[in-house]
Amino acid sequence: MPLRDMYEPCGQCGFIYARVDTEGWGKNSARRIMCPVCGWTAYEEINWESGEPVVLKRNVSKGYGAFRLLPPSGYCGYNAFHEHPSIEVLNTLIELLSVKGWKGYISLWNDDTQKATLVHGSPLSKFNLLKQKLSEELNNDPHCNDRANYEGNQNKAVFDG
Numbered sequence: 001m002p003l004r005d006m007y008e009p010c011g012q013c014g015f016i017y018a019r020v021d022t023e024g025w026g027k028n029s030a031r032r033i034m035c036p037v038c039g040w041t042a043y044e045e046i047n048w049e050s051g052e053p054v055v056l057k058r059n060v061s062k063g064y065g066a067f068r069l070l071p072p073s074g075y076c077g078y079n080a081f082h083e084h085p086s087i088e089v090l091n092t093l094i095e096l097l098s099v100k101g102w103k104g105y106i107s108l109w110n111d112d113t114q115k116a117t118l119v120h121g122s123p124l125s126k127f128n129l130l131k132q133k134l135s136e137e138l139n140n141d142p143h144c145n146d147r148a149n150y151e152g153n154q155n156k157a158v159f160d161g
């Protein structure tokens with residue numbers, strides 16, 4: 001199973017570093033491609049019996065946003081919203097980030113603009129392009145109230161996940 005292509009372009013927002021997670025068993029492997037900006041996710045099952053990859057199954061889920069939450073002494077990967085998250089869910093996530101000292105970010109997909117917007121936190125990671133991408137969306141969105149908050153967070157310690 002080749003591990004060279006660990007990133008692929010997102011099929012929804014076009015972010016070039018959608019994350020690829022792979023697992024393999026026997027002659028089959030599976031790939032999950034998830035965009036950390038908009039939450040678009042593709043899942044593929046691939047068969048390698050003939051020496052060439054044959055896609056057996058491919059499911060694509062529209063992204064309604066994405067988030068990452070890092071507990072103070074733990075690790076957590078990227079997650080996607082595959083439906084509009086409820087206010088309760090968002091409030092719970094925001095509370096973790098703003099009150100309980102967790103690190104991470106939340107982005108939401110906007111169907112009207114066809115773009116993802118950072119709604120809370122900061123994409124704390126070595127993937128500076130993610131930061132840049134979301135920052136560009138913010139700069140292009142005159143209605144975003146969280147811009148100052150986002151820029152403030154840029155100066156905090158960077159978790160290199």
Ligand SMILES: [Zn+2]
Nearest residue numbers: 010013035038
């Ligand atoms: Zn995307």
